[in-house]
Amino acid sequence: MKIGIVADLNDMNLDVWLSTYALQEALKEMEHISVVIHHSFINSEDGEKLGPKELAYEFYNVVEGSSQLSNDAGYYNLFDIYLVASERMWQKVKDNTIKEYYPIHYLRDSILLMQQKNYHPLAKKKSINEDYLLCYYETPSKEKLEFLKFLLDKKSLKLVSNQMGNNELKSLQSYTDQDIREFLLYLRHAKVVITDSGFIASMALLYEKPFLLLSEKTQEVLAAGILKELGLSSLILSDLSTSRDISIYNSLLETYENNQREFRKRIKDFRKEQKKKLSQLIRLASYEMYVDCPTDIKKIECCGCTACREVCPYNAIEMKPDEEGFIYPVVDHDKCVKCMLCKKVCVKRENPQTITYEKRENQQTNNNVKKENPQTDTSVRKESSQTNTSARKESSQTNTSVRKENSQTNTYAKKENFQTFTNEKKENPQTITYAKKENSQAISHAESYPIVYAVNNKKLKVRTNSSSGGIFPELVQYVIEELEGYVVGVKFDNDMNAVSSIAHTMEEAKEFYGAKYTKSDFTGMFRNVKKLLDKGETVLYSALPCEAAGLRAFLRKRYDNLIVSEVLCHAGPSPLVFRRYVQYLESRFHSKVKKINFRDKSKGWLALDNTMVVEFANREPLKLRARRNNYYRSFIKDNIARPACSQCSFVYTNRVGDLTMGDFWGIQYAKPEMFDNKGTSILMINTKNGENIWNKISNRFEYEESNLTEAFRYNHKKPIKLTEKRNEFFDRFEKEEINSLLQEFNDLK
Ligand SMILES: Cc1cc2nc3c(=O)[nH]c(=O)nc-3n(C[C@H](O)[C@H](O)[C@H](O)COP(=O)(O)OP(=O)(O)OC[C@H]3O[C@@H](n4cnc5c(N)ncnc54)[C@H](O)[C@@H]3O)c2cc1C
Ligand code: SF4
Ligand code: SF4
Ligand code: SF4
Incomplete structure (x- = not known):
């Protein structure tokens, strides 16, 4: 699967750069290769700003994109899925993209996909011996600067800050927004972090630094949502005028320190969920890919009926199972003469073969x-x-x-x-x-x-x-x-x-x-x-x-x-799930399975009474309540x-x-x-x-x-839905023991 991550790398924006990095690393962990599409949204008439390209090449697998997603469909059609890692980029992409060309998805708070240690290799190597407060203000208002000054005085801390154009504050060190490496170094060793950026607050969380997020209007702060979601709203300080009491500040930091273990757990859980979401995005995108066959339909449309294979006069089509165990047509391009017979018969094109009901004669x-x-x-x-x-x-x-x-x-x-x-x-x-x-x-x-x-x-x-x-x-x-x-x-x-x-x-x-x-x-x-x-x-x-x-x-x-x-x-x-389940039964009961009757009615036909009987070569049959059986239940639950x-x-x-x-x-x-x-x-x-x-x-x-x-009152009248559970099952299917996995998804276990 070809994955492109769209990012505008012209501006050295910490959020875009680091979130993109995290997303690419997470995909690598999931064994997906992705490419960062370095894309500028600046019109060429305005002149493109030169970005720190060398750094980009050091950070990512990067390709140069066209200047406008909106007018270059061909280039972007090279990828099967396009991902965006940061809210800032998403805003740009949403307004500048021809949606029908690009299946673009945004994964919010991508920065939390990775752990602190994953960012260490990017940080500048330098030892720091003094305690300091790290400040990052995006919009350094007078009020925020005064608050910072007040804190520095009260806590007798030195300051490391991004350049805010304010000389009143004596910084121990300042760094520029242009240097991610320095920022990561200072974040790693900071005593405390003060910021008005939701993104920096997320980074502080990740680095387990006590922090305060200053915001006159909380809702305007990007990613403040994540703090609320993690139950950390108390670390958002929205009324700076009433915050001149150092005890308020101290108690906020104490809240953070006392609950650090709990916060760590919440972030871990959140990361797990985000990875699941990412995995599902990729899986669903893979279903939207076209089968490798002139029938010209998407995987999600192909029911594996084999009509295309059987009809091909040149035997150019083979049905091959994918990793979920379902067969799809794969054409041998050397044998195919493009007669398009396979396309003509495909039941998912104009030929569903459904019956036109006629009047009866008798x-x-x-x-x-x-x-x-x-x-x-x-x-x-x-x-x-x-x-x-x-x-x-x-x-x-x-x-x-x-x-x-x-x-x-x-x-x-x-x-x-x-x-x-x-x-x-x-x-x-x-x-x-x-x-x-x-x-x-x-x-x-x-x-x-x-x-x-x-x-x-x-x-x-x-x-x-x-x-x-x-x-x-x-x-x-x-x-x-x-x-x-x-x-x-x-x-x-x-x-x-x-x-x-x-x-x-x-x-x-x-x-x-x-x-x-x-x-x-x-x-x-x-x-x-x-x-x-x-x-x-x-x-x-x-x-x-x-x-x-x-x-x-x-x-x-x-x-x-x-x-x-x-x-x-x-x-x-899936026949592969069934195969692996049979293998599990054989190894658990040390005997070859000879037959499975999913619908033994000795106790009744209704689902609650239905028995599943497994017959073995050299042991007595296993009788199970079908409805509760891990395999059967997974079938029933789709x-x-x-x-x-x-x-x-x-x-x-x-x-x-x-x-x-x-x-x-x-x-x-x-x-x-x-x-x-x-x-x-x-x-x-x-x-x-x-x-x-x-x-x-x-x-x-x-x-x-x-x-x-x-x-049909109690039978299905509509196709099933591909649920998150189903997709998660297949995400884990290759790596995990089959019965335990089926059991985990069995709501009646
Ligand atoms: C995968 C699957 C899903 C089903 N879903 C529903 C449902 O949602 N609602 C519903 O009312 N009924 C469903 N059924 C049908 C139901 O389970 C019975 O098979 C059907 O009612 C016929 O019962 P029977 O007693 O007349 O014949 P049976 O003795 O059950 O035999 C029926 C025929 O089904 C064929 N058959 C058995 N397994 C398969 C298979 N894997 N693929 C193709 N053909 C097969 C056999 O060759 C036999 O010809 C489903 C069956 C299958 C195999
Ligand atoms: S629901 Fe049954 S008939 Fe319909 S596509 Fe799936 S396997 Fe085929
Ligand atoms: S286009 Fe013709 S030759 Fe090619 S795979 Fe289809 S049926 Fe076979
Ligand atoms: S005919 Fe169409 S639906 Fe059937 S296997 Fe071939 S591509 Fe899939």
């Missing part, structure tokens, strides 16, 4: 059924008969009623609400056990897709072995046994990698049952699927929505013999999600599959007669193809018609 039949079906409800019909446009509207929240529900942002927080419900049920024997309706089937009378159902597999065993209501196994059986087709799904290989695979027998397909909560490896699968389709074989392709979109984009035409089944998906977790999940194109009614399946969270409220805590699925039928296959297997299920509002 309305007559359904209308008949409707008459016979007293459970039907007109409001439901209205809802599920949305045309594509209205459905889209809903997803973009223009519809007020939906918007209200959308305000429940965290799906999983909601889920936990109804865990309480289960508990109550368990502890309260008087509660009603809902009787199953004998004939709950409700053939949809929706006029157009999607049709929404709540579904339970009639075979309890199948349902118990599935994550949700057990739709998938019946689909598989129908495709393999009756259509003699193929099923593509995700299984764990012998090393517990989640991999996409093709099954042609029920035995093979059984390995797909159960959700594997990690992104899978499906490299090369699209080409294999195409071969089967071209041969006229029926293929049931089951995947996450973005992956299914990738397949459709790669195929570039509709096949009648392809059935796409997607699961609702809020976040795709802490290990792919960045692109925050811009997922496949939420709510934006579907790719002929069929969409998920958990029908909240079924106990919506359709209590269907709830038995063994798992119920949402089924969305999105196309005629999907409806045809559903009609073939529907007699294997108990199901009731639902609607989008009901089905």
Whole structure:
């Protein structure tokens, strides 16, 4: 990542120079190379002042910038992120920059990023034997000078000061603003510091010097905010006229000395937070970088669908994992002939592959059924008969009623609400056990897709072995046994990698049952699927929505013999995090992990009851409360999600599959007669193809018609947010032990 720190080095301003230095050093510590862009904001007509360039080259990796950020976009486009270290610079940059060219960020109080000892190498080497007061006045008013004089007399201290143009004060030594080295030397050995500059006060804090910050109007002092934030407001002296009592001065300094340990701790904590912020800035900036591929999209947009790789006629694209473990395309420029086919198919450009909902053809039949079906409800019909446009509207929240529900942002927080419900049920024997309706089937009378159902597999065993209501196994059986087709799904290989695979027998397909909560490896699968389709074989392709979109984009035409089944998906977790977690389990329990069932329902399907079972090669299985497990919890809380999940194109009614399946969270409220805590699925039928296959297997299920509002009340309707926690997790991921790290981010540990 190319990082530029923008600084105007023409003026020898302590704040700009030292903050820039601190920022560059902090980045070095974080193993980032940065370059200081020495930039002048002085118009060339005014003539540029010559700065102390030699010193600049000694201090930083420095490049000469153009004279105006505002009219030289090309030069600055060389960097991926631009940082500014001081408030003073930020003010200049804000007014002088073309924002769209420069992703510029300001990290306030950068000076505190480094410790005192980091500045020592810059200081002039000289021994000082006398005690002195160091004074730095930016605006030396008469009042401030008088106050200084009063102090010097009372305390019998010598003075070292910056040049203030006042000869009344006899300085032991004076230094110029032009000499940072001297300033650092005098600061290091000073007895006490008096200043009207917030920045110098911060430096005094860093050097653990008793200090007073004089300010007639506290709020005007730059960085006075930090003193308040650190709980040091008492060291800001705002009324100089009442400060002629030396005991006030003494007690202020005593406050400082008595609490020095505490202040040290606060600064340390503040520094830690600042470093975290810096790290997050860099991480977020890295997501804004373009993938190294002609698809011309940003990392944060790339869902890793592999369509670009698979479609490239010259095999010029490889999918490579980054340090978070997510794959991105990387082009071999020698092989690429710039045909731009990859760009054409990229699901993040104009090709999301989402379905345009059509009108259903077989309305007559359904209308008949409707008459016979007293459970039907007109409001439901209205809802599920949305045309594509209205459905889209809903997803973009223009519809007020939906918007209200959308305000429940965290799906999983909601889920936990109804865990309480289960508990109550368990502890309260008087509660009603809902009787199953004998004939709950409700053939949809929706006029157009999607049709929404709540579904339970009639075979309890199948349902118990599935994550949700057990739709998938019946689909598989129908495709393999009756259509003699193929099923593509995700299984764990012998090393517990989640991999996409093709099954042609029920035995093979059984390995797909159960959700594997990690992104899978499906490299090369699209080409294999195409071969089967071209041969006229029926293929049931089951995947996450973005992956299914990738397949459709790669195929570039509709096949009648392809059935796409997607699961609702809020976040795709990093395969590298999963790998490291499995390694942790293996080393902790001294046995190879053979299988993980994230959704064992022996104690129930609701999140509070759900069990995670880890099977080992030579020890008994480990049974954990899934909700509290460090890995599972991180998945649920979106802490290990792919960045692109925050811009997922496949939420709510934006579907790719002929069929969409998920958990029908909240079924106990919506359709209590269907709830038995063994798992119920949402089924969305999105196309005629999907409806045809559903009609073939529907007699294997108990199901009731639902609607989008009901089905998504407790499921996500919007993409996740990349939280600070998530970004911090990945900042620390490479360096720290995985289970302890996951545990630290587990709010239910
Ligand atoms: C990463 C992920 C996130 C999910 N997020 C949600 C959510 O937010 N809300 C919700 O309601 N449901 C979500 N689900 C879906 C849910 O967990 C169930 O998988 C789904 O309800 C189907 O259940 P089932 O019992 O019918 O079938 P299952 O037996 O669970 O099998 C479903 C199918 O999913 C496929 N599959 C399993 N793991 C993966 C994987 N890692 N990548 C691609 N395909 C896979 C299998 O091949 C199988 O074909 C998610 C699933 C995954 C894998
Ligand atoms: S532009 Fe063409 S040749 Fe180059 S990577 Fe894309 S598909 Fe392959
Ligand atoms: S979104 Fe898919 S097609 Fe687009 S760059 Fe990423 S992997 Fe390639
Ligand atoms: S949330 Fe969207 S982008 Fe992320 S893995 Fe799931 S379908 Fe793909």
